[in-house]
Amino acid sequence: MEEKGRVLINCYVSSLVIDNLCVQARGQNAIVACFYFDSAAQNEQTPASILGCLLKQLVFGLKDIPEELSKAYEDQKNAIGGQGPQISDILEMLQLTSTRKRTFICIDAVDECAPEDRAKLLDSLGQLLQLSPGTRIFVTGRSHILPEIGRRLAGRVTSVSISPKRDDIVTYLRSRLAADTISDAMDSTLEADILKKIPNDISEMYVMATTFRKLP
Amino acid sequence: MSQLFSNNIGSLNTTNITNFTVTDDRPNILAWLSPLDPRLRHQDIRDRRVENVGEWLLQTVEFKSWCVGSEGGKSDKAVLFCYGDPGVGKTYIR
Numbered sequence: 001m002e003e004k005g006r007v008l009i010n011c012y013v014s015s016l017v018i019d020n021l022c023v024q025a026r027g028q029n030a031i032v033a034c035f036y037f038d039s040a041a042q043n044e045q046t047p048a049s050i051l052g053c054l055l056k057q058l059v060f061g062l063k064d065i066p067e068e069l070s071k072a073y074e075d076q077k078n079a080i081g082g083q084g085p086q087i088s089d090i091l092e093m094l095q096l097t098s099t100r101k102r103t104f105i106c107i108d109a110v111d112e113c114a115p116e117d118r119a120k121l122l123d124s125l126g127q128l129l130q131l132s133p134g135t136r137i138f139v140t141g142r143s144h145i146l147p148e149i150g151r152r153l154a155g156r157v158t159s160v161s162i163s164p165k166r167d168d169i170v171t172y173l174r175s176r177l178a179a180d181t182i183s184d185a186m187d188s189t190l191e192a193d194i195l196k197k198i199p200n201d202i203s204e205m206y207v208m209a210t211t212f213r214k215l216p
Numbered sequence: 217m218s219q220l221f222s223n224n225i226g227s228l229n230t231t232n233i234t235n236f237t238v239t240d241d242r243p244n245i246l247a248w249l250s251p252l253d254p255r256l257r258h259q260d261i262r263d264r265r266v267e268n269v270g271e272w273l274l275q276t277v278e279f280k281s282w283c284v285g286s287e288g289g290k291s292d293k294a295v296l297f298c299y300g301d302p303g304v305g306k307t308y309i310r
Contacts, residue, residue: 009300010298010300011261012269012270015258015265016265016270016273017274018258034254035252035254036258038257044251045252050252052249052250052252053250053253053254055249055250056246056249056250059246060246065242070241073241073248076248082248084248085248085249090249125295129294133292134294135294136282136285137294137296138282138295138296139297140299140300142300143300144301145299146299149297153295156294157295157296158278158282158293158295158296159278159296159297159299160273160276160279160296160297161298162270162273162298167272168269168270171269172269175266175267175269
């Protein structure tokens with residue numbers, strides 16, 4: 001349950017940031033690409049498929065497919081059975097698209113990525129920042145990978161703890177209570193008790209986890 | 217918020233169209249890049265959000281300066297890492 005809650009609190013913040021960036025990017029020459037890790041799908045979530053997925057979203061936002069990308073696609077068709085794009089090619093393309101538009105990349109729950117894949121992904125992002133220093137990268141994860149992030153993206157990281165504030169929890173509880181369908185069981189005294197007691201007594205993550213779990 | 221992108225790179229994508237090619241392969245090329253599609257997951261999580269919860273992050277100095285950046289300047293922090301751990305009853309609200 002706590003595992004689930006952690007995933008949810010991180011992805012909650014990721015989705016908020018992504019939407020905020022999309023609003024900012026609208027009408028500006030900027031573009032946002034995102035990825036949400038899912039530990040249940042580790043096999044499909046390879047560094048190449050993740051970076052390819054980010055590139056796909058960025059290319060999607062361009063009017064036309066860059067010529068270099070069309071050429072890479074044509075070239076691989078000649079390989080036996082075809083093959084997916086290589087990481088080095090994807091990074092080159094990402095650099096290319098980032099010269100067209102200011103680029104925001106958001107990656108949720110990077111700690112869900114298998115360790116060897118995570119190392120490769122973070123190193124690739126580091127390379128991208130060297131090729132394209134204006135690119136902005138937003139990452140969420142558990143605090144234990146903070147040293148690893150710092151090591152692989154040396155000197156380029158700012159970190160923020162995203163424990164929700166007390167106000168967040170009260171607002172959240174109010175919203176859940178208002179949506180409660182068994183309203184007979186709830187009276188104003190009980191509601192006041194809940195709003196008073198839960199934010200004080202229970203871990204904020206736990207609250208977010210359990211309230212999320214009750215959603216349909 | 218509109219000044220956040222004042223240091224963008226103009227409109228290269230419209231003036232530099234000679235480097236682009238129109239192709240019927242567009243859907244195939246996009247599919248070739250990756251089979252993954254995060255849109256459904258994003259939509260699902262967005263639908264569960266509660267207004268004003270978590271908004272404080274967007275107002276932090278860290279988030280704002282990360283958005284603006286300094287175009288690769290020496291002190292530029294291009295990566296914003298936000299970390300949250302599962303609560304086990306030890307993490308109380310500040």
